[in-house]
Amino acid sequence: MKQLIPASWRLQLKVTQRNWLDWSAGQADQLIHAQRLLDSEKQFFQPQIHLTQPIFTTEYSDNKKHNLALAIAHIQDVLIPPNQIFSFWHLVGSPSRKRGYLAGRAIAKDQLTAEIGGGLCQLSGLIYFLILKAGITPLERHPHSKDIYTEENRFAPLGSDATVVYGYKDLRFRNPFSFPFYFQFDLQSQAIQAAIYAPKVIPELRIEFKRVDLPDGIQIQTIRYELNTTQFEAIDSTFYPTLLC
Numbered sequence: 262m263k264q265l266i267p268a269s270w271r272l273q274l275k276v277t278q279r280n281w282l283d284w285s286a287g288q289a290d291q292l293i294h295a296q297r298l299l300d301s302e303k304q305f306f307q308p309q310i311h312l313t314q315p316i317f318t319t320e321y322s323d324n325k326k327h328n329l330a331l332a333i334a335h336i337q338d339v340l341i342p343p344n345q346i347f348s349f350w351h352l353v354g355s356p357s358r359k360r361g362y363l364a365g366r367a368i369a370k371d372q373l374t375a376e377i378g379g380g381l382c383q384l385s386g387l388i389y390f391l392i393l394k395a396g397i398t399p400l401e402r403h404p405h406s407k408d409i410y411t412e413e414n415r416f417a418p419l420g421s422d423a424t425v426v427y428g429y430k431d432l433r434f435r436n437p438f439s440f441p442f443y444f445q446f447d448l449q450s451q452a453i454q455a456a457i458y459a460p461k462v463i464p465e466l467r468i469e470f471k472r473v474d475l476p477d478g479i480q481i482q483t484i485r486y487e488l489n490t491t492q493f494e495a496i497d498s499t500f501y502p503t504l505l506c
Contacts, residue, residue, distance in 0.1 A: 275428035291346045297338045309463040310394050311456035314416045324363035325380030333446045342441045349432040382424050385432045387455045389423035401433040408501040420470035420481035464488050478502040
């Protein structure tokens with residue numbers, strides 16, 4: 262029965278369902294919108310935590326950078342006030358061909374494929390890694406269903422990923438601080454840089470991704486250490502099955 266319903270209808274149903282859930286949970290008015298800082302206001306914000314990841318050259322790397330640039334334009338310099346919720350898809354919107362997105366590498370039904378808007382998971386994963394270092398625990402985050410990389414072409418530690426699928430899988434977190442902050446990005450030819458900017462100091466916490474290799478995949482436990490101590494909290498535990506291409 263599910264296959265008889267057009268994919269566009271199923272997607273619209275999922276989006277409508279999520280909007281209703283946000284409203285019923287009282288979170289709809291807590292989702293941030295594209296409120297950008299004026300240049301004159303940025304002087305009060307300083308870089309706190311930053312990350313750089315490589316962008317490897319592949320068949321789809323040019324398309325990926327194109328897609329990343331489109332999505333970054335909706336997140337860059339957007340203010341995240343205290344106690345408000347950041348939603349990747351609420352800001353970025355549908356990554357459709359109509360909105361200029363191109364085909365990029367993605368995982369669909371546990372298989373490596375190409376889809377419109379592919380490659381955005383590097384951006385969502387970068388944001389996820391940044392907020393972990395800032396001491397923020399996500400409200401919603403989804404790991405990839407498979408590990409599609411080797412150690413030679415991995416651009417980020419396994420376990421720092423955050424896959425996003427419009428209407429289905431989002432990356433969300435609430436600002437726990439008493440002050441606002443925002444993200445800034447620098448998309449280069451072979452790398453992407455990201456940073457959290459805030460008017461007060463945000464200590465950078467150490468994140469460890471403990472790995473156990475198993476016969477049919479890899480188990481990753483995400484650990485966050487308290488500042489200047491050996492005390493830690495377990496953030497997540499994820500099993501990544503081996504990808505069968």
